[in-house]
Amino acid sequence: MSEAAEAEVLDIPQVYTHHVFCCFTQRPPMHPRGSCGANGAQPLWERLGKKLEASGRRDIAMTSSGCLSFCQAGPIMVVYPQGIWYTPKTPEDIDEIVTSHLLGGKPVERLIIVPRI
Numbered sequence: 001m002s003e004a005a006e007a008e009v010l011d012i013p014q015v016y017t018h019h020v021f022c023c024f025t026q027r028p029p030m031h032p033r034g035s036c037g038a039n040g041a042q043p044l045w046e047r048l049g050k051k052l053e054a055s056g057r058r059d060i061a062m063t064s065s066g067c068l069s070f071c072q073a074g075p076i077m078v079v080y081p082q083g084i085w086y087t088p089k090t091p092e093d094i095d096e097i098v099t100s101h102l103l104g105g106k107p108v109e110r111l112i113i114v115p116r117i
C-alpha cells in the first residue's frame, strides 16, 4: 500500500471512541481447545453490557464475537481502535475496565494480554 493510500485509510473517522468485542464461544467443558464460555465469560459479558448501558455512553459499543483464537487464556475481549486485549476473570475486573479504560481512557495494565500469533 502506498503512503498516500495508507494515510487515507488512517483518516477514516471512527464511529465509536471504543468498540469492544467479547468472545461468546462456548465449547464443551473438556474440549481440548477450551473456550471463553467454559471459562466463565457469559456473566462477565452480561455485566459489561449492563455497565455500558448504565453509562449512557453511545460512543462506546459492545459486540459479541466468535472465537478470537486465544481460547485457553479466556475470557477474551479486545478494545478497538487501540487493539488492547483483556482477559478479565471477575466482576471487579469488568468494573475496572469500564471505569478506568472505557470511561476514563486509562487502560488496565494488569489485565492486558498480548496475544502471540
Ligand code: FES
Residues within 6 Å of the ligand: 023, 024, 025, 026, 034, 035, 036, 037, 066, 067, 068, 069, 070, 071, 072, 074, 076
Ligand atoms: S473461545 Fe474465546 S478466544 Fe477462542
